[in-house]
Amino acid sequence: MKRLDDCKLYVITGEAYHPGRELLEVMEAAIRGGADIVQLRDKTSTGAALLAKAKALRALTRRWGALFIVNDDLEVALEAEADGVHLGQDDLAIGEARRLAGSRLLIGISTHNLAQALEAERAGADYIGVGPVYPTPTKPGRAPVTTSYVAEAAARIRIPFFAIGGISPETADDVLAAGARRLCAVSAVTGSADPADVCRALKRRIAEWEARDAGGEPGAEDVRVTVNGRDVATRSGTLRELAESLGLASLRVMAERNGEAVPRADWAQVAIRGGDRIEFVHFVGGG
The missing domain is CATH 3.20.20.70 (Aldolase class I)
Incomplete structure (x- = not known):
């Protein structure tokens, strides 16, 4: 909280x-x-x-x-x-x-x-x-x-x-x-x-x-989040932007934010906040 x-x-x-x-x-x-x-x-x-x-x-x-x-x-x-x-x-x-x-x-x-x-x-x-x-x-x-x-x-x-x-x-x-x-x-x-x-x-x-x-440029504020167990500083505003910054947006991955699955269709609407725990999981489909 x-x-x-x-x-x-x-x-x-x-x-x-x-x-x-x-x-x-x-x-x-x-x-x-x-x-x-x-x-x-x-x-x-x-x-x-x-x-x-x-x-x-x-x-x-x-x-x-x-x-x-x-x-x-x-x-x-x-x-x-x-x-x-x-x-x-x-x-x-x-x-x-x-x-x-x-x-x-x-x-x-x-x-x-x-x-x-x-x-x-x-x-x-x-x-x-x-x-x-x-x-x-x-x-x-x-x-x-x-x-x-x-x-x-x-x-x-x-x-x-x-x-x-x-x-x-x-x-x-x-x-x-x-x-x-x-x-x-x-x-x-x-x-x-x-x-x-x-x-x-x-x-x-x-x-x-x-x-x-703080004497910086407007909008240049880093947010610290945990991504797959690793501390990351990011300026991404949404889950989609974060995935893009990590080179994951085009891959077959699933995402969780703070323990809850987020459908890919919602990534652009889900805001990233300091302290968030993000998990990107590569999806392997079966035949």
């Missing part, structure tokens, strides 16, 4: 943005594209229906090694064995949530100004959301905080923060230029016909700005 510090892209469910497509289908595509964290945000389901969604997403994220967060509902987060709970300013206090959950859950909270962010940090939040940066249908009527608050958070906040609200490949560069290095998206991902592609685009933007921070 991922460490929070290593997470860069956070995607929140938004079933209203993908009518006719299943929740798990959309969120699995987001994870394939590079989403590190998935949050279940559902203001209409209750009781057994909400818990069933949480457990299904828990199983999905566990299979892919992504973190899973439940919005607002601490009890559902605990019962579904989520990695964390995300609170709003008017929800359960951070201290009370920590008392009830102990060390079992990460605790995140939405913030809309620097005072709230500093208070969340003092209260023991593991991460905060900073936003909404731009107007967003997810938070109708809430005034955007603009990139000025992002810049303040980048200068003053030491725990991880995710910029949220109107985040898309088109707006990401301005938010990253303000100092964010973690992004959170909802409609841009879940409302897309290709959630994986949007996630890949957002992860590329983040990687480019991190490369600039």
